[in-house]
Amino acid sequence: HRRGYPEAVYCEGKSVDQVRTIARAIRDGATLFTRATPEQAEAVRAELPGAFHDPEARLLAWPPEAPPAAGGLVVVVAAGTSDRPVAREAELTAGYLGRRTQLVVDVGVAGLHRLVARLELLREARAVVVVAGMDGALPGVVAGLIAVPVVAVPTSVGYGAAFGGIAALLTMLNACAPGVAVVNIDNGYGAGHLAAQIAAPVN
Amino acid sequence: HRRGYPEAVYCEGKSVDQVRTIARAIRDGATLFTRATPEQAEAVRAELPGAFHDPEARLLAWPPEAPPAAGGLVVVVAAGTSDRPVAREAELTAGYLGRRTQLVVDVGVAGLHRLVARLELLREARAVVVVAGMDGALPGVVAGLIAVPVVAVPTSVGYGAAFGGIAALLTMLNACAPGVAVVNIDNGYGAGHLAAQIAAPVN
Amino acid sequence: HRRGYPEAVYCEGKSVDQVRTIARAIRDGATLFTRATPEQAEAVRAELPGAFHDPEARLLAWPPEAPPAAGGLVVVVAAGTSDRPVAREAELTAGYLGRRTQLVVDVGVAGLHRLVARLELLREARAVVVVAGMDGALPGVVAGLIAVPVVAVPTSVGYGAAFGGIAALLTMLNACAPGVAVVNIDNGYGAGHLAAQIAAPVN
Amino acid sequence: HRRGYPEAVYCEGKSVDQVRTIARAIRDGATLFTRATPEQAEAVRAELPGAFHDPEARLLAWPPEAPPAAGGLVVVVAAGTSDRPVAREAELTAGYLGRRTQLVVDVGVAGLHRLVARLELLREARAVVVVAGMDGALPGVVAGLIAVPVVAVPTSVGYGAAFGGIAALLTMLNACAPGVAVVNIDNGYGAGHLAAQIAAPVN
Amino acid sequence: HRRGYPEAVYCEGKSVDQVRTIARAIRDGATLFTRATPEQAEAVRAELPGAFHDPEARLLAWPPEAPPAAGGLVVVVAAGTSDRPVAREAELTAGYLGRRTQLVVDVGVAGLHRLVARLELLREARAVVVVAGMDGALPGVVAGLIAVPVVAVPTSVGYGAAFGGIAALLTMLNACAPGVAVVNIDNGYGAGHLAAQIAAPVN
Amino acid sequence: HRRGYPEAVYCEGKSVDQVRTIARAIRDGATLFTRATPEQAEAVRAELPGAFHDPEARLLAWPPEAPPAAGGLVVVVAAGTSDRPVAREAELTAGYLGRRTQLVVDVGVAGLHRLVARLELLREARAVVVVAGMDGALPGVVAGLIAVPVVAVPTSVGYGAAFGGIAALLTMLNACAPGVAVVNIDNGYGAGHLAAQIAAPVN
Amino acid sequence: HRRGYPEAVYCEGKSVDQVRTIARAIRDGATLFTRATPEQAEAVRAELPGAFHDPEARLLAWPPEAPPAAGGLVVVVAAGTSDRPVAREAELTAGYLGRRTQLVVDVGVAGLHRLVARLELLREARAVVVVAGMDGALPGVVAGLIAVPVVAVPTSVGYGAAFGGIAALLTMLNACAPGVAVVNIDNGYGAGHLAAQIAAPVN
Amino acid sequence: HRRGYPEAVYCEGKSVDQVRTIARAIRDGATLFTRATPEQAEAVRAELPGAFHDPEARLLAWPPEAPPAAGGLVVVVAAGTSDRPVAREAELTAGYLGRRTQLVVDVGVAGLHRLVARLELLREARAVVVVAGMDGALPGVVAGLIAVPVVAVPTSVGYGAAFGGIAALLTMLNACAPGVAVVNIDNGYGAGHLAAQIAAPVN
Ligand SMILES: Nc1ncnc2c1ncn2[C@@H]1O[C@H](COP(=O)(O)O)[C@@H](O)[C@H]1O
Ligand SMILES: Nc1ncnc2c1ncn2[C@@H]1O[C@H](COP(=O)(O)O)[C@@H](O)[C@H]1O
Ligand SMILES: Nc1ncnc2c1ncn2[C@@H]1O[C@H](COP(=O)(O)O)[C@@H](O)[C@H]1O
Ligand SMILES: Nc1ncnc2c1ncn2[C@@H]1O[C@H](COP(=O)(O)O)[C@@H](O)[C@H]1O
Ligand SMILES: [Mg+2]
Ligand SMILES: [Mg+2]
Ligand SMILES: [Mg+2]
Ligand SMILES: [Mg+2]
Ligand SMILES: [Mg+2]
Ligand SMILES: [Mg+2]
Ligand SMILES: [Mg+2]
Ligand SMILES: [Mg+2]
Known part of the structure; x- marks a missing residue:
């Protein structure tokens, strides 16, 4: 199964x-x-x-070689540099489950123009993983811009009232745009797996 | 979009x-x-x-008519009778977004045989929504049995340490099987929307 | 004093x-x-x-008449219709403390174009109050677009993991853009007061 | 006493x-x-x-020798490898309180067939200790399959929203099947002691 | 089963x-x-x-008649008058599962002499259910006085920092004496069921 | 002052x-x-x-010499060995504020007889400091046995659901006997100071 | 006792x-x-x-008559009008336990001059009960001004991040001045009892 | 912008x-x-x-030189010595954004006279940053004494129920005096930035 x-x-x-x-x-x-x-x-x-x-x-x-790519494209977006490790875990997981992937870094909500500049790529995806810490606002903004599911990964990046990722987690669970699938804090593997399942070739 | x-x-x-x-x-x-x-x-x-x-x-x-069905099947599973309203909200949403749907009620983890009896149906789905309150254990068990994404909806059903759905929410975020997409407590609409996006026809 | x-x-x-x-x-x-x-x-x-x-x-x-307006403009932004009562409380408070005010409703982050359409007005303000429930992401996005302080008011609008405004509160405390001043949940009065102080005429 | x-x-x-x-x-x-x-x-x-x-x-x-075994059998089940230390603490405690014991490892809910394969042993027990971290779903599933008490031990295994064992603890307190006795997080000693009391010879 | x-x-x-x-x-x-x-x-x-x-x-x-009593005695202890409904639910459940039962009310830790006066009865039991709200200290004290398992039921009785039973729940999970089996807040049914299983006749 | x-x-x-x-x-x-x-x-x-x-x-x-003792006796009680450092901090503080003090260790609620054996001493005090971690049940029990104020100090001793002293803190705030004055977790200094104020000579 | x-x-x-x-x-x-x-x-x-x-x-x-007053004076201070019911419960309790009492209302920290105006009375007391909701800052300020114990009562007055009295409770537990004895939220009875014990005549 | x-x-x-x-x-x-x-x-x-x-x-x-000072004065107040690093981060940030600044240390609420001694300076400011840990009561007291905005920074200084700054954060969000702008725990940079924006020269 x-x-x-x-x-x-x-x-x-x-x-x-x-x-x-x-x-x-x-x-x-x-x-x-x-x-x-x-x-x-x-x-x-x-x-x-x-x-x-x-x-x-x-x-x-x-084995070190990923299976031949099939299904749709998985785009992985990281809000900031510190979110990269989790984003890479998601990207590699999706790749080793057989998807084409693309990684986009440093497109936080405090500078919307950088996000908007990547819209074309985002709209080619069959699933988009969005990785963000601190306020965790990025997945909801992305979901408002595209029609496919957003897999939202809160990270433990931040301090104080970020509470090790809880703030970002809650933001994502309450995202105003529909189409946001939340996974556990720092769970890049789970996000990549879920995105790969969503973008799987339909038999 | x-x-x-x-x-x-x-x-x-x-x-x-x-x-x-x-x-x-x-x-x-x-x-x-x-x-x-x-x-x-x-x-x-x-x-x-x-x-x-x-x-x-x-x-x-x-309008009262749903659009003609396209894409894959969405199965909605409710753990108990009290989870029905949320499950129906999910099912109807997926239907009005253009998917075929099927509802299965009363298959909680305390009686695994009832779940196992529905395995064939579950394996026909392109996305399965699982609605559960109290311990919220059902989505993780279902995800272990099928290959497509499980959209997990915690409900506020329960009392005491159920904390209005928090216990179920945490269980789902920590599910041991990969492939579990969590949405907000009682968010049947969001779950149905996400499932419809996952099961959308590929253009 | x-x-x-x-x-x-x-x-x-x-x-x-x-x-x-x-x-x-x-x-x-x-x-x-x-x-x-x-x-x-x-x-x-x-x-x-x-x-x-x-x-x-x-x-x-x-008395029913506000004092003659002095100081800078206070713009009050509400993410959704349900946030209106809190936004109005803020707007009226600022007005009765002697500021010119303007109210903008229904510009949530799930539809960025509506926000961008109001940028010119936002950039005329000396202080902007942003009122939002659920994910509370709007103040951080607005702060990234303007140079003056944003007074952020979380509201208790939402359900489940919105936790009566806690999710929005945490989002605002963790906003990635600098220049966000947070007040208590549903505290429209406090927000209007603070904005009026910020926009006060300099003696 | x-x-x-x-x-x-x-x-x-x-x-x-x-x-x-x-x-x-x-x-x-x-x-x-x-x-x-x-x-x-x-x-x-x-x-x-x-x-x-x-x-x-x-x-x-x-002294290093356990007392001669009396009373019923205590079976200790660990969901994953990382739960072993706590499970062993429970098993040894029950043994040194005078019970026959048996340890079963790696039977998590994500792979139900492994659990079902051990049903016969579980049904021989007078008390079953179930040790699980992350989602903590295993004790409820086991309790649905047997007639004797399940002593449920949440462990601090996991990350993010596992919250050091809180998620598992809440799951166990909300287990849908009756017959689940919960002890503190990582409390293998307490679980073994309780199981030994339950399985004590009746005078 | x-x-x-x-x-x-x-x-x-x-x-x-x-x-x-x-x-x-x-x-x-x-x-x-x-x-x-x-x-x-x-x-x-x-x-x-x-x-x-x-x-x-x-x-x-x-049917209205309980099955003929078998197995050991189940004693149910309620700390205060307000804990009575939960205690009765436990007692009746144990009775309808086939156990002899006895109810003791109003023996809180603030007046130890009342508890000590019932020690003889407590030591006749095969399982003791202890129901307490507010500080929830009673089960730990009882467990220190007897050799059989104590099933501890926190109740939502109390106010302020009682947090609807959380304070009592935590006290019970941290009880210093071993042999305390905790169930969900106000879960008299679950406690009675567990006690009946513990006191079941050994086949 | x-x-x-x-x-x-x-x-x-x-x-x-x-x-x-x-x-x-x-x-x-x-x-x-x-x-x-x-x-x-x-x-x-x-x-x-x-x-x-x-x-x-x-x-x-x-200076190293405490002032000459005046006022009433302050007795400091520690539930367990691990609570000693906090208890000693309380005792020394009360002594350097000018009170006679006495320290009693290892009288937890799981063994009431040890506590009862010290009743005479407790009843000589003008204020009793009670230091306890884990379930924090001791101060409430002591308050039920004496007529003077009990200063309750929760400690961070414990694990799991002890939550670094929160469980003990809540227990003490909800103590069923009146006359319990709670201070911060591990705050031996504050407890000793408060007890010295209570036992101060009346001018 | x-x-x-x-x-x-x-x-x-x-x-x-x-x-x-x-x-x-x-x-x-x-x-x-x-x-x-x-x-x-x-x-x-x-x-x-x-x-x-x-x-x-x-x-x-x-009976309706309080016992003849003995011991020291108990002053009860309420930060705001909404804290009056709790303050009165404390005052009456202390009175019926045999103390002279005095009530002072509406002296919150936002207007320090009103507090300073009552310093003379405060310094006549043998114990001062301070009742406050919202930020709960008053007891710590009072404790810094007097030499006798302050019994601090958090109230559930407030909204949003007041969390039904938790904010005030935490403030009081963390008060910077020593000599603050905290009781449960809204617990006027307990505060009055404790103050009466502190101000009891010394035998 | x-x-x-x-x-x-x-x-x-x-x-x-x-x-x-x-x-x-x-x-x-x-x-x-x-x-x-x-x-x-x-x-x-x-x-x-x-x-x-x-x-x-x-x-x-x-570059190492701050821009020439313009706009109003920013006064930064630290409650205690341990709050100095955060206070200095705020002060330097405001300075490098082009404001005149002044730092005041060790004026906690437990000794109001020290605060009152600095009132004249506080009333010269266009914005006051107040940094405080533990009970976090200082910003509310300061806000009651001046007419311009107070930027309140909770710090993680404290222990036990200070919860790494949460207690101070909640106190500030619930401050009884209006005019308090809260930022994240330990966020000196954000506070200095916000104060600099408030005190910016009006064009
Ligand atoms: N039951 C629901 N739960 C969560 N979100 C919803 C629900 N129904 C609608 N929404 C979202 O709320 C938005 C509409 O909000 P409003 O403009 O206030 O009517 C839609 O765009 C949906 O994404
Ligand atoms: N000490 C700080 N605390 C909070 N936010 C900060 C701090 N320093 C910088 N920032 C914010 O973090 C952003 C820079 O993040 P980064 O691109 O990861 O270097 C800046 O735009 C600031 O708004
Ligand atoms: N008072 C109760 N508290 C907790 N669980 C209960 C209670 N009563 C029944 N149950 C459990 O709930 C299940 C029945 O749920 P339902 O199918 O919704 O009626 C039973 O198998 C019991 O295990
Ligand atoms: N308002 C109150 N708040 C907290 N505890 C109280 C209050 N009134 C009475 N008590 C305590 O509750 C006990 C009486 O409880 P009960 O036996 O249920 O009436 C007394 O011994 C008091 O210690
Ligand atoms: Mg979308
Ligand atoms: Mg699967
Ligand atoms: Mg800005
Ligand atoms: Mg069973
Ligand atoms: Mg025992
Ligand atoms: Mg007493
Ligand atoms: Mg003092
Ligand atoms: Mg002011």
Whole structure:
């Protein structure tokens, strides 16, 4: 029932040894390792030589080649530079689930002109992931401009009343424009997976 | 940029007169009136004779005929009887946005056999809306059984530590299976809209 | 130390008799009665015949004439129709503190074009009050477009994870653009007062 | 009034010296040391040579032999690998209170077939401890499948809206199936103790 | 898998008609109706003449006779008079699941002597349900005095920082004595069910 | 207006240099330094040779001799060993404000007999400080046993749903017995000060 | 152990009949009935003719005469008019526990001169109760001006981010001046009781 | 639309390299670097020799000279020593936006006389920034004493129920005096920017 999507191993809270053991065991299947520390990544690559690794996204992929792209385009938008790691995790996940992807960074609501400049690209997408911390206002603005679903990812970027992402999360749940699908704080993997499902080729 | 989806008028917090005025003004366009009280509904139907009205979902539609169905099937699942009004709001919204829909009620996680009995139907859907209050565990279980996106709607059904839907909301945001798109508490309209966008025909 | 600003009587939690007694006592000074019920308003007007009363804003003013306008323009923006009462309370307060005011309604972030259409007016202001519920994203967007302070008023409009205005409040405290001054939920009086102080004539 | 159950020393917030002093003092009674750091464990074992120590569960037992098993079987279920330490703490506690125990790991609700495969064992138990983080949905599902009490232990495993175990805690308090007894977040000791009391031999 | 325990129909959020329909349908099985309004109760008794009804506990039982008592004694303790309705719901539930029960009222921690006077009875029980609002301190004190499980039910009794039962709930989750099983706020039904399961005859 | 009570310097959030500068400046007045790190303590003692220092309470006093005792007795009760540092801070503060004091440790509600054994001492006091973490139930129980005020200090001792002292704080605010004065979490200094004021000699 | 203080019957959550029964039973002892509705008050006065009743404070006292005043003066300060009912409950309670009392209203922190004008009276007290809603800043300011304990009572007066008294409660717990004893939100009875204990004659 | 105010680079969450790259790129424009670590500051000064750096405020400014002062005076008030870093960030920001500024430290509400001693200076300001942690009561008191806007900055200074600045934030949002503009916890930059906008010369 998973259409051949790769398995995911969530590395947080696992020891390097546990991750190594898992890596050894899955050599024959497609797998994503998410939230890997450098040490965990090294252990995976010792077991699976040539595995893909993106340190910023903290993600590894095995086998290193993504499946051939099919379905619609997934555009991933990050409000600010600090949201990049989560955005990259989403983009890579969607790519390894078989979608074409494109990443757009630094288009926060405090400077709308930068967003408007990317409208054409946004309207080519079958699903748009929008990653934002602090006030989390960007997904609602984007959803008002396009007709396809927006997958909204609050991040823990911010301080004080940002409450580690709660402010952004609430903003997104209350977005005035319809068509906003919210996932957990910092959950780039979940967002990429959901976007890939939305943009999947229809059989 | 809305693909011709109907406008929505959110009636809560509007006076009967304000709703009447809006109804008069939109006679030529497709519109959904959501969260309408009986008095507001009567005012709409006085202005728009023959308008569709579902009192349980508190929804009116104008014109009364849904557009011809296109795209994939949207299945709406309600965990318990008390979740029905929200589920119906989602189902009708998806229908008036042009999707085929099917409603399944009373398949909570405390009795898994009832859920398993509907698996075949669930696997025909292009998007599944799952509506649940109290522990809100159902969407995560459903997402583990199917390959398409689950739109999860927490409801305010419950008491005590259900906190008016917060418990269910948090459960859904933390669902262990990927592919869960969360919307606001009791937001049947938003869920139906999102599901309709996911299941939209690909141009 | 108040520059002759009128006193304010907060009517919520006072009996009709208490309000009447106060009205009788202040006949010789300038006073605003805020959050007045219809019964309280009637009592005030029985004591102070001719007093100004705006039922939507639930505000009374005595004497009924505002002082001659001085200082800069205060523009008050309401995101949606349901935010109007709070916006009006702000506008009237600023007016009775001696400012020129202008009200703009229904320019939410889900339809940016409506906001952009009012940019010229916004840029004439010395202070802009922005009133918004649900996601509360509008003040941050406005602050990114103008050079003067934005007084942000979260409203209790919304449901579920709007939490009676908390979501909007947090959004405003975390606005990405600088220049956003936040006041309490539904506090139109405070916002109008603050805007009038900002736009006060410089001596 | 304690039926001879061992005393428990909660080591968190005690210095190594304080723990050593306690260890020396209790040489003649049955005692569990919970949440012990490696240094605290070393100090205990210096005073009580041969004491049982499980580093994963952070638990020490003195004397090292559990009492002869009596009463019913206690099955401990952990949803994921990261829940193991808490599950082991529960299992060992029940064992040192005199029950037969069995541990089952990695049977989360996202893959129901793994749970169903263990149904026979679950139905042999007199009490089942279910340990789960993130959405915390597992105890409610298990309770729907068996007739004896489920002791539900939320864990702090997860991120973002998991809120250090609050999400799982609320899910368990709102479980739709009756028969769920909730204890504090990460409280494996309390869960094991409660399960041992439930499964105690009836005199 | 339910050992022949009666079904439960949770009446809150159901219309009188829905409850009536259910009552008609279950004539041949054992059923508890919980949280019934007087109108719902009347409808049930019209369909099921002679059904047992306790208005204080808002509970109806069909058939009116409890099964013959088996297993151990369930003692239900209420801290104050206002906790009585929840305590009665627990007691009746345990009785209709086949246990002997006893109710003790007004033994709060502010007057320990009243509690100590009932120690003998408490030590005869196989499970003790303790119902308390405000500070919720009673279950922890009782658990320190007896060897069998305490099922702790926080109630919404109190004001201010009682937060509708949250204060009591947290107290119970943090009880210093082991052996405390917590259920949802005001959940007398769940507590009675759990106690009945704990005190069930061992096969 | 301070009856000659010593000044207090709260060291948390001050650099060692800032603390040293203050110590040098106050040589001629009575001062307490609270929450001092070992480095801050060393700096104080370099400037004020012979100053009193209690590392457990993290408190320094200058001059090192407490004033002659006057007024009533202050008894300080700590529920558990981990509550000792806060209890000592309270005890020392009361002593340096001129009261006789006595410390009682390890008398939690889970073992009431230990508390009852100290009743005579408690009833000699003019004010009793009760320090407790986790469920925070002890102050309410003590208040039920004595006629003078109980100063209740919640501590951050505990885990999970203890929420860093919030659970204990709420319990104390909701204590069923009257006569409980609550201070901030871990605020031993404030508790000792308040108790000294209550037990002050009447002029 | 209560020095002959009257018993208190908390009427909220009790039926008129329950209150009547209690009134009949306590005819020979001193009793306060708090939080009584008009109907409950009438029932009490039917049973106890001549009982004292203050409708604003919702308090009844039996016998109607307070004991002869002894000990120190208790001053009760209310920040605003809406805080009066709670302040009166505190004042009457202290009076019926045998203290001299004085009430001061409308001295909020926004107009410090009114507070300063009452300093002489405040400095005559043996205990000062300060009742305040909204920002709850008054108790800390008063504590900075006097040497005796301040009993701080947060009220639920306010709106929005006042959160039913939580904002005021937190302010009081964090008061910068020492000597602030906090009680539950709206708990005038508890504050009056505590103040009476503090100002009790020393035996 | 920014009147030539400098850009701000928020350094938290950026690597030293990212900050260095930005510094190199903005050589020709006016820029503030906020929340810079010592390493980030060094990187900026390597790229922009002679740049202004205040380690306490963690702020760098380029070019190092502030623009010539214009508009009204901005007074920045810090309640305690620990609030100094945030106060300095506000003061420097206002200065680099072109305002005259003055800093006043250590004038908390527990010692009103120190505040009153500075009234003359406060009344010269066109805007006053008030920085306070713990109870956050100072801005409301100041607002009651002056006629111009108070920009209130809650800080994370405090412990226990200060909740990292939430208590102070709520106090400020509920300030009884009108004219209080609240910004995010610890947001000295935002406060200084807002004050500079309020005190800007009127064109
Ligand atoms: N039941 C609903 N829940 C949430 N949002 C809704 C609902 N119905 C309508 N809306 C949204 O509210 C907007 C209409 O608001 P209004 O202009 O106030 O009628 C629409 O654009 C919808 O996106
Ligand atoms: N008072 C109650 N509190 C909590 N849960 C209840 C209560 N009464 C019944 N239930 C549960 O709710 C389920 C019935 O819900 P429903 O199908 O909506 O009638 C039963 O299986 C019980 O587990
Ligand atoms: N207004 C009040 N607020 C808080 N506690 C109260 C109040 N009035 C009475 N009490 C307490 O409640 C107890 C009486 O509760 P009850 O037995 O239910 O009448 C008394 O012992 C008082 O300590
Ligand atoms: N200390 C600060 N606190 C809050 N916001 C800030 C701070 N410093 C800069 N900003 C805002 O953050 C934006 C710069 O963010 P960035 O592009 O990530 O450097 C600026 O436009 C400011 O509005
Ligand atoms: Mg859209
Ligand atoms: Mg799936
Ligand atoms: Mg701007
Ligand atoms: Mg079961
Ligand atoms: Mg026990
Ligand atoms: Mg007492
Ligand atoms: Mg004082
Ligand atoms: Mg002012």
